Amino acid sequence: MRALLVVIVLLGGWEAYVGLGGVDELLLPAPSAIAAALVDDRALLWSNFTVTAREIGLGIAVALVLGLAGAVAIHLSKPVRRSLYPLLVTSQTIPIPVIAPLLVVWFGYDLTPKIAIVALVCFFPIVVPTLDALDRSDPQRRKLMRSFGASRWQTLRFVDAPAALPGLVTGAKLSLAFGGIAAILAEWAGSESGLGHLVLQALPQFETARAYAAVLILAAFSVALFGALTLAERRLLPWARIAS
Amino acid sequence: MQTQTTAPVAATSIKVDAVRLDRVRNAFGAERRRAAVVTALDDLTLSVREGEILAVVGPSGCGKTTLLELICGLIEPDGGTIDAQAAALMAQRDLLLPWADAVDNAALALRVAGLDRAEARRRAGALLADFGLHGFERARPHELSGGMRQRVAFARTLLAGRPVLCLDEPFASLDALTRLQMQDWLAAALSADPRTVVLVTHDVEEAIVLADRVAVLSPRPGRVVATLEVDISRPRERTSPELVALRARALAELRT
Numbered sequence: 001m002r003a004l005l006v007v008i009v010l011l012g013g014w015e016a017y018v019g020l021g022g023v024d025e026l027l028l029p030a031p032s033a034i035a036a037a038l039v040d041d042r043a044l045l046w047s048n049f050t051v052t053a054r055e056i057g058l059g060i061a062v063a064l065v066l067g068l069a070g071a072v073a074i075h076l077s078k079p080v081r082r083s084l085y086p087l088l089v090t091s092q093t094i095p096i097p098v099i100a101p102l103l104v105v106w107f108g109y110d111l112t113p114k115i116a117i118v119a120l121v122c123f124f125p126i127v128v129p130t131l132d133a134l135d136r137s138d139p140q141r142r143k144l145m146r147s148f149g150a151s152r153w154q155t156l157r158f159v160d161a162p163a164a165l166p167g168l169v170t171g172a173k174l175s176l177a178f179g180g181i182a183a184i185l186a187e188w189a190g191s192e193s194g195l196g197h198l199v200l201q202a203l204p205q206f207e208t209a210r211a212y213a214a215v216l217i218l219a220a221f222s223v224a225l226f227g228a229l230t231l232a233e234r235r236l237l238p239w240a241r242i243a244s
Numbered sequence: 245m246q247t248q249t250t251a252p253v254a255a256t257s258i259k260v261d262a263v264r265l266d267r268v269r270n271a272f273g274a275e276r277r278r279a280a281v282v283t284a285l286d287d288l289t290l291s292v293r294e295g296e297i298l299a300v301v302g303p304s305g306c307g308k309t310t311l312l313e314l315i316c317g318l319i320e321p322d323g324g325t326i327d328a329q330a331a332a333l334m335a336q337r338d339l340l341l342p343w344a345d346a347v348d349n350a351a352l353a354l355r356v357a358g359l360d361r362a363e364a365r366r367r368a369g370a371l372l373a374d375f376g377l378h379g380f381e382r383a384r385p386h387e388l389s390g391g392m393r394q395r396v397a398f399a400r401t402l403l404a405g406r407p408v409l410c411l412d413e414p415f416a417s418l419d420a421l422t423r424l425q426m427q428d429w430l431a432a433a434l435s436a437d438p439r440t441v442v443l444v445t446h447d448v449e450e451a452i453v454l455a456d457r458v459a460v461l462s463p464r465p466g467r468v469v470a471t472l473e474v475d476i477s478r479p480r481e482r483t484s485p486e487l488v489a490l491r492a493r494a495l496a497e498l499r500t
Contacts, residue, residue, distance in 0.1 A: 141339050143335075144339050148353040148357075154356050158341070162343045
């Protein structure tokens with residue numbers, strides 16, 4: 001309720017600032033103009049949104065699968081931990097705009113390079129909390145499993161994998177924030193559609209309100225997915241909040 | 245064969261040793277090439293007859309947990325020989341899985357043994373009902389009291405189906421009153437379903453209430469300094485003169 005009040009005050013201030021001529025409307029459109037763009041350009045926004053949403057969704061899905069596999073591999077093998085983990089950190093310091101053109105050359109202009117970039121960006125924030133959760137899994141439990149004669153695979157299935165789930169969910173939440181930006185950057189490197197492509201076209205056409213509307217849709221999408229994940233986490237992993 | 249809780253102990257072969265340790269030595273730190281190698285156990289000789297309940301008491305850090313891990317085959321001794329039937333370990337902490345309910349936790353060893361979930365749950369559920377946990381089958385560990393959690397952990401240990409049970413200070417984390425209740429409960433459970441038991445504890449009274457024989461370990465490096473036969477009929481009264489006298493003897497051995 002209080003958060004809503006803050007939003008209303010902020011929007012009111014923004015509207016007044018632009019309305020009273022504090023800034024050129026081409027640089028910062030008023031909230032009312034953005035709202036108008038949302039309505040007027042809804043068909044255009046929607047068709048481009050579905051493209052970007054697919055890039056983010058598939059990219060994060062790929063990152064989740066690879067991230068879980070990577071975390072488990074690092075968790076189980078000391079050599080992999082020593083060789084791969086520093087490399088992972090390095091991979092995160094490469095600015096996406098630097099390698100995005102390369103990926104476009106490799107994979108073309110369609111969906112694949114976008115998925116690759118989103119997955120690349122989201123891989124690390126998924127691996128780190130998942131690996132942390134795995135490493136925090138009580139070594140005594142593994143000893144117990146060994147006393148039952150459990151195989152490595154059984155220990156992973158009954159003890160380690162469930163223990164890693166909260167970390168995986170945290171990673172998924174983080175990747176929702178990074179995935180949106182990654183998809184936009186990927187589209188800027190070369191694309192024919194998507195919200196990022198739409199923004200890139202709208203700005204030189206002085207359709208600033210449309211660009212802001214596109215950003216707003218992307219933000220709303222991320223917030224909605226984040227909320228859904230939080231809700232699912234509370235439903236499916238109630239033990240995670242109590243146990244830790 | 246209805247459940248695995250029926251003891252695989254042959255009543256006729258009571259003289260056979262289920263566990264035998266001969267001049268066992270175990271040290272920490274050697275494998276990490278640390279300067280200070282801590283010898284946990286040294287020249288430890290000990291045997292447990294089939295169907296016997298042996299309590300091992302000793303001061304903190306005398307290698308009691310190491311002893312159980314050796315018996316269970318979780319670690320290898322640095323010297324001496326160990327000859328033991330298959331043993332299941334119940335650790336000091338219950339180590340219940342927080343995401344699994346009471347039945348799934350109790351059934352863990354059955355799942356590891358390859359039973360499907362429904363059959364494993366059926367067997368574990370029956371045992372939990374025997375243990376007074378009827379109505380708590382679907383409760384998660386955090387919804388159970390300390391005593392209930394230990395009962396689930398004990399059920400899980402029993403269902404591992406091993407002839408020997410290694411109990412590592414199973415009630416150390418419980419409050420005093422619950423601990424007394426759990427000791428009586430364990431005594432009843434073991435008389436209903438006799439097993440070979442190695443019970444490690446620092447609680448001398450617990451050792452005498454539960455065990456047929458008490459081995460007293462020295463401070464590190466741990467070795468057996470005294471063995472007391474507990475020739476008191478069950479159920480045992482904590483205040484009975486024999487028990488009080490034996491407790492005094494055991495405490496005296498611990499202090500020397």
